[in-house]
Amino acid sequence: MSNAVKLRADQLEIVRSGKKVLGGISFDVASGEVYALLGGNGAGKSTTLLGFLGLLPLSGGSIFVNDIEVGSDLKKVREAIAYLPESVSLYEHLDAYENLRYFLQLAGTPYDRSKVEAALDRVSLDLESRGRKLTGYSKGMRQKVAISLAILRDTEILLLDEPTSGLDPAAIDEFHDLVRDLASSGKTVLMVTHDVYGACQVADRIGLMQDGKLVGEFTAADGERIQTETVHRAFSDRHPKNPQVA
Amino acid sequence: MKTALTIAAEEWRYWIRSKLALAVIALFAVMLVSVSWVTVLRMQAASAELDHHQAEAEETFVAQPDRNPHRMVHYGHYVFRSPVPLASFDPGLDSVTGQAMFLEGHRQNSATFSASAASGDPGGLSWLTPALTYQVFAPLLLILLGHSAVVREREARVLPSLLAQGVSGRSLMAGKILALLVFILLLLVPLGVIALLAVTTGESLMAAAALVGVYFLYLSVWGGITVLLSSAFSKRSSVIAALAAFWLMVTLVLPSIAVNVASVTAPLAGKIEMELAMLTEQKDLSDGHSVSNSQVEQLSAELFQQYGVNRLEDLEINIRGLLAQKAEEKLTLAMNAYADKRMASELRQTELLTAQGWLTPMIAVAAASRAISGTDMQHYHRFLRQAEELRYDFVQDINQVHAEQLSYVDDINRNRDEESYNRSRVDAANWQLLDEFRFDTASASSRLASAGTPIGMLLFWLAVLFALLTWTGGRLKP
Numbered sequence: 001m002s003n004a005v006k007l008r009a010d011q012l013e014i015v016r017s018g019k020k021v022l023g024g025i026s027f028d029v030a031s032g033e034v035y036a037l038l039g040g041n042g043a044g045k046s047t048t049l050l051g052f053l054g055l056l057p058l059s060g061g062s063i064f065v066n067d068i069e070v071g072s073d074l075k076k077v078r079e080a081i082a083y084l085p086e087s088v089s090l091y092e093h094l095d096a097y098e099n100l101r102y103f104l105q106l107a108g109t110p111y112d113r114s115k116v117e118a119a120l121d122r123v124s125l126d127l128e129s130r131g132r133k134l135t136g137y138s139k140g141m142r143q144k145v146a147i148s149l150a151i152l153r154d155t156e157i158l159l160l161d162e163p164t165s166g167l168d169p170a171a172i173d174e175f176h177d178l179v180r181d182l183a184s185s186g187k188t189v190l191m192v193t194h195d196v197y198g199a200c201q202v203a204d205r206i207g208l209m210q211d212g213k214l215v216g217e218f219t220a221a222d223g224e225r226i227q228t229e230t231v232h233r234a235f236s237d238r239h240p241k242n243p244q245v246a
Numbered sequence: 247m248k249t250a251l252t253i254a255a256e257e258w259r260y261w262i263r264s265k266l267a268l269a270v271i272a273l274f275a276v277m278l279v280s281v282s283w284v285t286v287l288r289m290q291a292a293s294a295e296l297d298h299h300q301a302e303a304e305e306t307f308v309a310q311p312d313r314n315p316h317r318m319v320h321y322g323h324y325v326f327r328s329p330v331p332l333a334s335f336d337p338g339l340d341s342v343t344g345q346a347m348f349l350e351g352h353r354q355n356s357a358t359f360s361a362s363a364a365s366g367d368p369g370g371l372s373w374l375t376p377a378l379t380y381q382v383f384a385p386l387l388l389i390l391l392g393h394s395a396v397v398r399e400r401e402a403r404v405l406p407s408l409l410a411q412g413v414s415g416r417s418l419m420a421g422k423i424l425a426l427l428v429f430i431l432l433l434l435v436p437l438g439v440i441a442l443l444a445v446t447t448g449e450s451l452m453a454a455a456a457l458v459g460v461y462f463l464y465l466s467v468w469g470g471i472t473v474l475l476s477s478a479f480s481k482r483s484s485v486i487a488a489l490a491a492f493w494l495m496v497t498l499v500l501p502s503i504a505v506n507v508a509s510v511t512a513p514l515a516g517k518i519e520m521e522l523a524m525l526t527e528q529k530d531l532s533d534g535h536s537v538s539n540s541q542v543e544q545l546s547a548e549l550f551q552q553y554g555v556n557r558l559e560d561l562e563i564n565i566r567g568l569l570a571q572k573a574e575e576k577l578t579l580a581m582n583a584y585a586d587k588r589m590a591s592e593l594r595q596t597e598l599l600t601a602q603g604w605l606t607p608m609i610a611v612a613a614a615s616r617a618i619s620g621t622d623m624q625h626y627h628r629f630l631r632q633a634e635e636l637r638y639d640f641v642q643d644i645n646q647v648h649a650e651q652l653s654y655v656d657d658i659n660r661n662r663d664e665e666s667y668n669r670s671r672v673d674a675a676n677w678q679l680l681d682e683f684r685f686d687t688a689s690a691s692s693r694l695a696s697a698g699t700p701i702g703m704l705l706f707w708l709a710v711l712f713a714l715l716t717w718t719g720g721r722l723k724p
Contacts, residue, residue: 053410055723076411079413083321083410089403091256112435144408169321 004031006066006157006188007052013060014047021047023212026155031156036191036199039184039209045192046086048209049159052149053083065157079108082150086161086192088142097129098146100141103149119148124174139166147175151182158182158190164198167239176202249413253421254428257395258575261425267391279675280337282376282436286443289334290539294564296326298528300683307680312671314660315648316570325633327357327685330620331444332457335437336377338621347630349637350646351574354581357630372610376440377523377615381463381608384433385468388426389489392469395422395723396477399486405722415722419473419715426469429562433465434458448581450647450690457618459698463704464611470711497605504602504609512595514588516699523584545569552724558654561602567649578638585634589627604702610703617697622685624696628687 014021022044029035037045047200050056051063054070054077063070065077079240090099100119101111120130123144127201134142143166150158164172179202183189199206199219208216261267310318327345329337344357391698396418399405408418440453472489479485545565550556558565596613605609616622647656651672660670687693 050406053406055406057410067510075414078410078412081405081410084405085403085410087403089262089405089407092402093260102252102256103411106249106408182529 005029005064006031007035007190008064009048009051009061010063011061012048012051012063013055014044014051015059016056017045020059021212024053024218025209025212025214026061027207027214027217029188029190031188032183032186033205034191034203036203037190037192037204037209038194038199038206039192040194042211043209044212045209046161047212049083049161049190049192052159053078053081065173068179073182079158080155081157082153082155083159084143084146084150084161088139088146088200089135090145092135093133095133096125096148099134099145100149100152104152107153115152116148119151120144122151123148124171124176125170129206140168140171143167144171147178156186157188157190160189162193163191164193164195172198207239249417250420250424253413253418254424254478254531257422257425258428261391261715270387270390274383278376278379278433278436279302281374281379282440285337285375286334286346286440289337289668292345293328295722296328299324299346300326301621304682305546305678308677310674310677314670315567315644315652315672315676316351319351319570319644322327322348323637323680323684325630330687331447331449331605332453332619332684333621334444335375335440335457336615336621337375338377338616338619339623339626340621340669343626344547345629346480347633349494349633349640351570351641352577352587354637357626357633373416376437377619380433380437381464381611381615384442385493387433388430388465388468388472389486389493392422392426392472393425393476393489394482395473397479397482398476401482402482409722414467414476414719416716416719418722419477419719420676422473422476423469423634423715426472427466430462430465430469434462435663437461448704453618453620453690453693454699456690460611460614460618460701460704463708464607467607467704467707467711470708470715474711474715474718476587477722497608500602500606501609501612504606506664507602508595509601511633512591512598514591514595541569541572545572561654564649564652564654564657566654567645567647567652570648571645574638574641574645578634582634585630589630592623600700603700604706607704607707610700610707614697614700614704618693619699620693622696625687628688632685633683636681640680644676647676651676 005028010026011023011024012026013024025044025048027035037043037048039045047056051058052065054074056072066080068076069078091102094102095115096114100116104111108122125144125148127139129137129141134145137145142165147163150160158179163179164175167175178196179189179191183204191199191203204220206218206220207214208218261271303326306324307321312646313321317637324611324710325347327340329345333340347357348355381571396405399408399418409415428458432471438458441449441458445454471492473490475488476485479488542565544566546558549561549565553561555561600609600613603613613622617624652670656669659666661667688696
């Protein structure tokens with residue numbers, strides 16, 4: 001793993017609709033590292049990702065992508081990032097190829113049909129679905145198209161918001177393998193999830209968030225420890241009897 | 247620019263694949279083409295009929311037999327104003343100002359409607375012209391098609407993905423507007439065809455192109471408003487409600503208020519009221535029939551000195567013709583003063599109405615459209631002036647014939663017996679003095695100059711929208 005820091009939040013504060021959603025969190029993610037932000041609903045995980053994308057104004061602290069302060073050069077920041085939102089939003093009236101072509105065009109990435117097929121193979125989207133409009137796609141299939149877009153953009157950094165939500169267990173395993181592959185090829189991955197087991201399986205480091213604060217940080221080696229009290233605390237507000245944490 | 251083009255192309259693909267959008271476009275296309283076609287046919291028929299009436303009136307006048315010249319002054323003549331070529335698109339005020347006028351001595355009659363125009367629209371359906379369709383319904387189509395441009399991306403949560411691809415809010419807005427601008431160009435095809443048809447019937451290419459340009463500006467304003475409001479709300483229903491309210495205000499409510507404001511602020515004197523005032527002033531003026539002794543004495547003295555005689559019967563010229571000329575001159579000056587006053591009031595009212603184009607682009611485009619088409623208030627006044635010029639010329643020419651070709655003795659004795667009456671007639675060849683009347687519109691450059699202020703208003707609207715769209719695009723959030 002390289003030591004070059006690709007993502008850095010320093011005392012990051014964000015206020016949304018008058019409410020402090022992030023209350024001064026600090027962490028960094030290095031090149032080739034998979035960092036998972038783990039926490040319950042409303043912990044501020046997705047807001048952190050939007051902050052890295054420059055889609056929300058900061059009310060305090062600072063945030064850097066490739067040592068560029070987000071906001072000083074949004075274009076460069078966004079060029080370096082592929083973002084997979086929580087609810088995968090693609091165009092219903094387009095098929096998988098058309099969606100990929102459009103988003104790649106917008107990102108300034110040339111459309112190469114053979115690379116597109118390879119990316120769709122990699123996410124295991126079946127051949128016959130690829131030419132169909134997304135109207136009939138399951139959530140998992142949409143997720144696959146969105147992930148293939150992230151692969152095709154070939155950016156240094158991937159921001160993944162609940163990437164395995166809606167996927168079946170086999171697809172989740174495949175996805176985790178894919179993320180590990182990407183990280184081993186030097187990509188930096190910051191993902192947010194509620195899935196403690198999945199986070200332990202795929203992330204090099206896990207940051208625990210609660211009420212807009214980073215309340216703990218673990219490495220994969222701390223797997224046992226993660227599933228104890230601290231995690232319980234992170235989810236306790238909303239899921240006091242979460243079976244995954246028990 | 248490349249990003250904006252990509253977004254515009256995608257917007258078009260969405261429209262094409264959306265059956266609703268295609269249905270709306272098809273419906274509007276049918277409406278626009280049918281209204282345009284019907285109006286063109288109606289104007290062509292009216293033009294042919296009025297030209298025919300004009301030629302017939304001229305033939306009838308010059309075909310009159312030998313007559314007493316003053317009887318010809320009262321026999322009078324009709325003038326007809328054929329629709330100008332671009333009236334096929336925008337009849338403007340033509341439908342309310344009349345196209346026919348009876349010209350006679352001592353009077354300036356009002357314009358009236360030809361029989362065909364008066365009876366051609368028993369159902370009152372002719373109000374729906376291509377111009378009105380463009381002014382009122384084309385914006386509605388832009389709203390139907392473009393209201394979801396930005397809010398759709400937001401509702402489907404695609405906006406974060408788009409912004410995360412490095413697409414700026416401004417590029418997104420530019421792309422959506424570009425898509426609408428291409429659609430606007432398509433919308434303008436029927437207008438382009440009408441404008442080209444007008445060019446083939448004598449209209450200036452510059453005026454025809456300017457008319458298309460003015461509507462492009464107007465519809466661009468609507469495109470900008472549609473995208474702006476689409477980006478301002480998070481729900482499609484809110485965008486539709488806001489745009490529908492704006493459309494109602496701008497195309498129906500504000501123009502109606504504007505007309506009332508203009509008529510209250512600059513009221514016009516009623517025609518009867520105006521004519522009574524004029525008659526009061528004219529009571530001291532002669533119309534040539536009842537000449538005062540002092541006028542006769544003064545002119546007689548001048549003529550006696552000029553011709554070296556001392557009796558009216560010995561003059562080489564008929565003093566009654568000269569008196570009629572002088573009386574007509576004075577009377578016309580008085581009538582023109584009233585006509586000028588009335589026209590100034592009407593123009594003031596029109597200017598007040600047009601000034602409200604700063605508040606609603608529909609008033610601005612309507613004013614520019616009429617000015618360029620040659621169907622505005624100024625052109626109506628131009629028709630009145632040209633008709634009056636013809637009236638005055640032929641009345642004074644007949645008075646000249648009266649003075650030169652009918653002796654004073656035969657004139658005053660014309661009612662003594664039939665033979666005397668016949669002696670008071672002059673040769674019918676004199677009626678050839680009548681000039682042909684063809685309404686002559688102002689030059690294209692002059693019409694464009696008249697449309698300058700409303701065009702400036704449309705550009706002002708576009709500038710404001712550009713600033714707002716740029717500002718909103720820079721702050722666009724998912």
